[in-house]
Amino acid sequence: MTAALKSVGTGPLARRSFLGLGLGAGAALALTACGSGSSTSAAGGSTGTVKWGWALPTSWDPIFSSAGWDVHDLSLVYAGLTKLDPHGTAVPALASGWTYNAKGDEITFTLKPGLTFSDGSPIDATAVKKSLDRGRTDPKSLVSAQLVHVAKVTASSPTTVVLSLTQADYQIPNLLAGKTGMIVSPKAFESNAAGLATQPVGAGPFTLTSYTQNAKAVLKRNPTYWDAANIKLQNFEVYPLPDASTVIASLQSGQYNVAQIPGSQVAAAKAAGLEVQVIPSLVVAVLDINAAKAPFDDPDVALALQYAIDRQALLKTQQFGYGTVSNQPFPPGYVGHDPASDNLYPYNPDKAKALLAKAGHANGLDVTLTTTAAEGVPEQVQAQLKAVGINAKISVIPLAQATQIVYVQHSQQIFTDQFAGRDSAAQAFQVLFGQQGLMNPGRSTPPDLLAAVAKVSATPLDSPDYPTVLQAATALAVRSMPNVFLYTVPRILARHHSVSAIPSDLVVQRFEGVSVG
Incomplete structure (x- = not known):
């Protein structure tokens, strides 16, 4: 695997990158330091709520997000044609696969059939075309420069999307796995584009149910997500970056059950009985x-x-x-x-x-x-x-x-x-x-x-x-x-022992398979 990361040094994210690159007072599944708060979802199995002390995005609209680091939050509510595996290699997501022509200047994606956005509208080739064209052509888009090699997007059939390129570009599957390729519901941006800044409408593993800027985001599991079988959590909460001096106490009290910590707090976290994971990253x-x-x-x-x-x-x-x-x-x-x-x-x-x-x-x-x-x-x-x-x-x-x-x-x-x-x-x-x-x-x-x-x-x-x-x-x-x-600057995540291991994803932090019990 050419893009595989074989070995990476370890380390914390000591401060927030702005490029790059921040819930829930009424939550019924609030965890305490004793690990309470697990539940059984309709899909079966012990799930619960992850309460992540991490960061909140500059915008929930991927084409106007101004921080590279926003991708971690945005990946909770959006999906792309592709996603990155733990090593940073593109694999299928909303698309079941893709092929290049002989010159490398045209790529054809085949969509998985029957998928929908969180607003119920269909994820078909026309919707994908409209979403990608918005990123390419909106005058204020912050991802348009990344799509400069895309000359035209064509919906050649309900499940076939063709990207015609200005030159050979084999980076497209990786490119579309991040913010640049997050597919937004056309129904949402055609009716209220400004509303996406605080009310995202995508097809990710979770949907946003409430959001207080600079304070918290509350999300719930999206049962129509293409890989919903691997999403064990019923709820997800995201908080701003915890203060280094209080993060361990906040984890012990149950304010968070997963949080980013600086290297200075690793020894204290372990002494407090918390699990600590040092995850390689591209930061x-x-x-x-x-x-x-x-x-x-x-x-x-x-x-x-x-x-x-x-x-x-x-x-x-x-x-x-x-x-x-x-x-x-x-x-x-x-x-x-x-x-x-x-x-x-x-x-x-x-x-x-x-x-x-x-x-x-x-x-x-x-x-x-x-x-x-x-x-x-x-x-x-x-x-x-x-x-x-x-x-x-x-x-x-x-x-x-x-x-x-x-x-x-x-x-x-x-x-x-x-x-x-x-x-x-x-x-x-x-x-x-x-x-x-x-x-x-x-x-x-x-x-x-x-x-x-x-x-x-x-x-x-x-x-x-x-x-x-x-x-x-x-x-x-x-x-x-x-x-x-x-x-x-790798990620250092401290977690309560009730939370299962967090996947070690190189580029975008994902939560497939994570549960709280």
Whole structure:
């Protein structure tokens, strides 16, 4: 399996990626620390309610969601033609299968018959076409850039959808497994498109029954979901990210029975009798550098930043050692990881100083380090930069305005972030390095990198050449683009012993087979 993850370092998600990248007061199945609250569903078997301390989405409408991390919540209520298996490889979902033509510029999906959206309307080829076309053509769509290779969507029969492409692109099945390919009910967006922001209508494993922004989401099992037999939970609740100082107590009290925790809380969680799972992910901490803004328009200054950062120290302090030092966007073992780039930028303050002197900054320079929270990574990075003569002033901006300020206005020099990974490797390149990539504030991409990414898309995923082609693109990207990758950030989930093991999904956290007893 070419996209399989063989081995990945472990570590927590210490803070929320906004790219990337938050229930229920009247719930009848509230759990306590003693594990009460199990029930028997109509489908049979002990189920209950998962109460997930995690995050709430920026929008429940997938084409307007502005955070890569939203995919975990959105996957509860939406389904796509495909989904990703635990290793990140596309497998059938609403579609039973797909085929490419000989040139690779046309892909035909065959839909599973008889499926419906949560509003009862049919999931047929016309509905799929309308949903995908909305993502492609809505003027405010945030997924349209990912669908740029789709020239036309055709419903050639009630169960056949054909995507005509502008060029060969074998990444489409992976691409459509995430937010970009989530199928939304046309009945819903044709009657009240704005309402989807808080009232999603999809065909996922659950349906949203109530939602309080920034507070909680309450969902119930969707009996018409295509894989409903593997959804054991009757109810699901999602809460904002718990505070690190109170998350263990909240798990013990029953406020949550599953929650994300930072590495600093792992020992306490285990001591409290909680189960702890460290789940590999595609998340990586990164400093986004605007190469169009002085002083980083000088390649030597941008390169000096790479050597000025002590990634191992950051990993130890910020992650408590959970994760791996990284110089690239993909984790060890993933098909896109380039082993030759593992130690590309070792900590070398003397080399950083020499590069700054070469660029005419022997006496130092001043920069602004923009962040949404001053404590943690920004403060430690500030101290490391000061050691080589870079005086970084920390500027804190509101999380809700970060996308606009950093990636639309392109007004900041350095921004601390986490890249939440993408379903398609080519999509990850587009977001990070593309000329219109959201996380490429400099909006410049070398022609040879554009060509390398195009070659990735044009190479079948099952080709023996695919790993080499993809890794070559990774190697070129990390040597020609200014992004400063820091360390991998796996998920750390603590759970009450009444909750069964959570699947170890690489890209999107899923809950098939999970039960509460």
